[in-house]
Amino acid sequence: MTVEETLPFADWLRLREPADAAARAEELLDAVRPRLTGTTPTVIHDLGSGTGSMSRWLATRLPGPQHWVLHDRDADLLARAAEGMTGVVAADGAPVTVGTRCGDLTRLSAADLAEASLVTASALLDMLTAEEIERVVAACVGRPTLFAVSVTGRVRLTPGDPLDAAVEAAFNDHQRRTVDGRRLLGPDAVAATAAAFARRGVSVRQRPSPWRLGPAQADLAAEWFRGWVGAACAQRADLAGPAEAYARRRLADAAAGRLTVLVEHSDLLAGG
Template sequence: MTVEETLPFADWLRLREPADAAARAEDLVDALRLRLTSDAPTLIHDLGSGTGSMSRWLAARLPGPQHWVLHDRDADLLSRAADAMTGVTAADGAPVTVSTRCGDLTRLTATDLADSALVTASALLDMLTAEEVERVVAACADAGRPALFALSVTGQVRLTPADPLDPVIEAAFNDHQRRTVDGRRLLGPDAVAATAAAFARRGGNVRERRSPWRLGPEQADLAAEWFRGWLGAACEQRPELAGPAQAYSERRLADAAAGRLGVLVEHRDLLAQG
């Protein structure tokens, strides 16, 4: 089994969107509303937008006219995200507009964000390095803008019914999340702590909340697809697991198909304000 056997990335983002929406910490959004009331359009930069699930979810929860600037390295994903924002309105029915910027979001500066009221991201931090997190935090903090970073993995997973291989696969997957790619040492499960510490060093007030996926029979397709990717990454990191993983995979996927598999994937949401 390899990581490449999973869905194309855009399809994966579409499949996980309902679970993401259910998991994000609503009370952190409540804390933002008081700061974002204005007759002028609120400008929001969304980093690593993918297909735009964060912008669609949050725009409908914030009041007043909004303009979203979506950032990603993938022009095709940005085009999909912009198209999917058509018809989205604010919580009070105010208009929401969008523009896109294709490029390296970790190279943004405080000047790039100076005109914004908020910076957001979802499922991004764990794919960054410590240096990249420092640059993103510096850009937000130096611009004096609040940042809402949602759904960063913490490395903790619980599957039910339990299996003796679960902790072995979890450990291998977390090592894979911390791997070095093209000279970049990814933070993986350490990303939230690194981000919170970086904001705190700059005087930011940081709040964190759990935002776990809770997948049951109604999310069997997502649970199975997540499991394939989770197991595939673990086996890529530790090839000696491939043998025992075959029977393990058959058991788990049969449980998912029968509606017997429960999956809890821990994430954390972080809101940093000056």
Template structure:
């Protein structure tokens, strides 16, 4: 596989799932757990569910019967998510059920989430615009909301390379690009989300949730690198020439177990 070739999206989600689970902040999880006693059925709305990584991680860590409502605009991913929840139970062995809703999650209203005990999302905020975040936050107010694994734009790759900083800057510009008239927030999304909750009088806790990828995660590190560099070159085509040798060095390091990567994320708990 060359630097230009990346995995199909569903396969990428599957590959990153263990790293996502290891990165999510346990302190915020403990706060959520303390709010959900398990005395009543818990309804959890998961936004941008993809293949269901968030619910597979969180459901077994929460007590009591749960019903998860999974939202995504991709019906195939939602079907995979529902299938992947088969056999999952709560921390105390209580049943966990799932339903799916296909559509634009940025158009949800407070009424759509009114029965929720908790709202969750993972790796979502940085793909939204400022206006979309305002709408999502407005819909979530009134119940604890846990948004995990939003990129901050900060990356540390070891061993270092002279091109690292330039690629990082180009990637972050790509994250903030305009797509079909939508200006994405990328690394600015966590701050925008926290500010949107604060304007509505909702307290927010933030914690760091970095990926720490070493030789044991070489496949994920290499796939992440391809996507990272590819986005940077799309944003700045003048990087394409230098990127070829850079990619060969980095992928050789990954294959040899010499590459380590720290990708910084933030987790955010509002109203908890």
């Protein structure tokens, strides 16, 4: 297997949205919510918005009027995200408005986020480099920042298989690959982000936010698995042969409802 994603990216984001919503650590939201009550609208900047999963999830859990500013480098995804917020209201029925900004979020400055009451992101950090995380963190300091559903590199499939550990290790190495001169942090990103905030004197809380995929999420489990194995084989060509039979077994188990998958993630709240 060599294909890392079999679905178009927007379709993949749509497929994973329910699992992301179920995984996010509500405890961190409880910690930040009291900071966002006041007489003026809450302004929330969401970085790497994709199709708007984070804004749809969070807007309905916060009270009072809100204005969301969605950031992404993909104009088509931003348009989908904004459209997906149509009709969304706050937890108490207050209005929610949306604006979009298309561009490189790793080039944002503190001035770009000066109006923010809260900065958020979901499933973003592993796609950044150490230098990019330093810039993002520097821009976010001074306001609560909630980064959700960041991969940690740990996966558990049940029933187990002898090839699981080798595929996991190769996938994690692939996540740390260099792309166009950018060395991605992959599963090391959460620790790097926490350390970057700590160096600036900002307190950080972390909580687990795992995907728990069973028979009810068989479509997502199968699609995730294809990408996971495909990335591992792209990283280690010697896995391609053994992975063919391995993938057939695992996908058959998923289709029959016999496979459960735990994909570990971490949520991080800085300054809340």
